[in-house]
Amino acid sequence: MENHVKKHPGYSTYIFVWLALLAFTSITVTVAGIDLGNYTMLVALGIAAIKSVLVINIFMHIKYEEKIFKVFLLLSLFTLLSIFILTLFDIIYR
Amino acid sequence: MANGKDTVAENFYNQSTNKHTGILSWLLTVDHKRIGLMYLYAILTFFVVGVIIGLLMRLELIAPGRQLMDAQTYNALFTLHGVIMIFLFIIPGLPAIFGNFFLPIQLGARDVAFPRLNLLSFYVYLAGAFLALLSLFLPGGPIDTGWTFYIPYSVRSTTNVSLAIFAAFVLGFSSILTGINFVTTVHRLRAPGMTFFKMPLFIWATYATAWIQIIATPVIGITILLVMVERAFGVGIFDPALGGDPILFQHMFWIYSHPAVYIMILPAMGVVSEIIPTFVRRTIFGYKAIAISSLAIAFVGYLVWAHHMFTSGMSDTARWIFSLLTFIVALPSGVKVFNWVATMYKGSIDPKPPFLWVMNFIFLFSIGGLTGLVLGSLATDIHLHDTYFVVAHFHYVMFGGTGTIFFAALHYWFPKMFGKMYNDRLARIAVVLFFVGFNLLYFPKFILGYMGMPRRYYDYLPQFEPLQFVSTVGSWILAGTIFFIIGYLIHALLKGKKATSNPWGGVTLEWHIPSPPPLENFKEIPTVTHEPYDFSQLKEMKDE
C-alpha cells in the first residue's frame, strides 16, 4: 500500500530479538522450577506477554504497518483481556 | 446490461480461470463463484449424511428398549451427527457457500482478495472432512464423546478421539482462511462509492462473522492440541486424575463454541435482511442499527460462554455473572427482529418462496431464542441442563434458524447461481411440510426434557414413549421434505425455465448482472450511488 515504504528493520534487529526471545524462554523454564505460589501464573503470563509484543511488533511487522492493523490488533487484545477477566471470576472464587 | 435475453452469453460456467476444461477446470478454479458452488455440493452432501444419521437415531428411539442398535453405536452416531452438523454443515454453510458467491458481487468486486487462498480453504475443508471420515474406520472405532469432547471422558475413551478432534482442528483452519479473505475483501475491494454504510446487510453480517472466525477459532485449535498432548503423553492439563482442571477445558471449549453459534446465525440474519426488503419493496428499517448490531453481537458474543457450564462446578460468582451477561446478548438480536418487522409494516408484501422461508425462520428462531433465555437463567437451567429441552432448543436455533435460512438463501439466489427457475408451487408446499415436520420432530423434545428425559441416551422410561413416537414421525416428514426440496431443485437445474437477471426485483448489485454471472462478474466495475435498498432504482434497472 501507499505508506508501506516505512523502514523495515535490518538483520541485526531480527537476531537481537531472536536472542531476547531465547533468553526469555530460558527464564520461563528456570522460573518454573522455583515455587512462587500464587504468582507462578502471573510471572509466566508476564514473560509470555513480553515475548508476544516482540514477535508481533518486529517479526510480524505490525510496528511498521498502517494504523488500521493496530486498531484491529488492539480490539482483539481487548477481547482477549475480557475473556481472561471473566475466566478469573471462576478461578478466583471457586 | 443483460435483459435476460442474452443468457447464452458468457458466464462462469463456460469461462474458466485456468487452461483446463471439464472437471479439472473446476477443481483448480480460483473463481469465487465456482468455489462457492463446490462448497455447496460438499456441504449439502454432508448435510444429507447428517440427516440420515438423525433418522437412524430417531428410529432407535421410536420405542423403549433396543430397536436397531446397541448403546455404543448410538453414542457414536450422536457424536458423528453432531460433528457433521456443526463442523461440516452449519459453521461453514452460509459464509463458504453464499458468502463466497455473493460477497464479492454485492461489493462490486471481481473476486475475493485472495482467490488462491480461497481455493486452499476449500481443500483444507475437504482434508478435515476426510480425517473425520478416516477416524470412523481405523481400529479403535468411531469417537463416542459427543461433539463437545468433554474431559475427562475424551482423554480416557479408547476410541479414535485424537484423530477426530484433529479433524476439527483442520476444519478450523479452513474457517480462519475464509474469515481472513472476507475481511480483506471488504476493506480493500469495495467498488467506488460503496462506503461501509452503503454495503448490503449480508456483507455486514458476513464481515462481523469473519472477525469471529479469525479471533475465536484459534482458541478451539489450541484446546484440541492440548487434549491431544494430554492423550498422547499423559500431561495433566485437563484430566483431574493427572492433576489437571476439567472445568478449564469447558471454558476453553465454549470460549470458541459460543462465539461459533454467532458464526452460524449472523450470516443467516444477513440473508434475512436481504430477502425482506426485496419482497416487501421497501428499504430496510433501521439500516445502521442492523449493521452495527451485527458487530455488537460479534463482540458481546465473546462474553457469555460459561452459560453452558452452570452445572459444571464453576464458582457461584461466575454463574450469576454469566447468567446476567447472557441476557444482554438478547438485546442486539432483538434490535434486528424489531427492525425486520418494522420493515414489513405497510410494505407491499409479495410472499414468494424465499420470503416464506424467512417467515419460517422468524417463527422457529424466536422459539429457539426465547427458550435460550430459559436456559440462560441460572435457576431454570439447573433443572433443564443436559435434557431434551436443550436438544430441542439448539435444533430450533441452529436448524430452525440457520438451517431454515440455508434453504431461504438457496431459494433466493438459486436463479442467480444457476440461471434457472424452480417450480413456485412445489417450493411453497415444501415450506409448509418443513414447518409441520420440524415442529412434530422437535417440539415434543421440549416437553420430554421438561419431564426429565436426559439427552444422549439410546433408551428411555416407558412414560416418554408417546412423545418420542411423535418425534420420530416428525423426523420422517422433515427428512422427506428435505429430499423433496433437493429433488425439485435438481429438476429445476435440468428442466427449469431460464431465469432473468432479476426475477424477484432486488436492487443489490447481484441483480444488476446476468444470471448466471459472467466470470469476474462485471464488464465494468460499477460506481455505487444508491443506498443499498433504494427501490427507486428498479425503474432505471429495467432499461439497463
Ligand code: HEM
Ligand atoms: C432431520 C434432521 C435431524 C434429525 C432427525 C436430528 C435428530 C437428532 C437426535 C435424535 C439427536 C440426539 C439427541 C440425544 O440423544 O441427545 C440429535 C443431536 C444433535 N443434533 Fe440433530 N437432528 C437433525 C438435524 C440437525 C441439524 C440440521 C443440526 C445442526 C445444524 C443438528 C445438530 C445436532 C447436534 C449438535 C446434536 C448434539 C450431538 C451431541 O449430543 O453431541 N441436528 N439430533
Ligand SMILES: [Cu+2]
Ligand atoms: Cu452459548
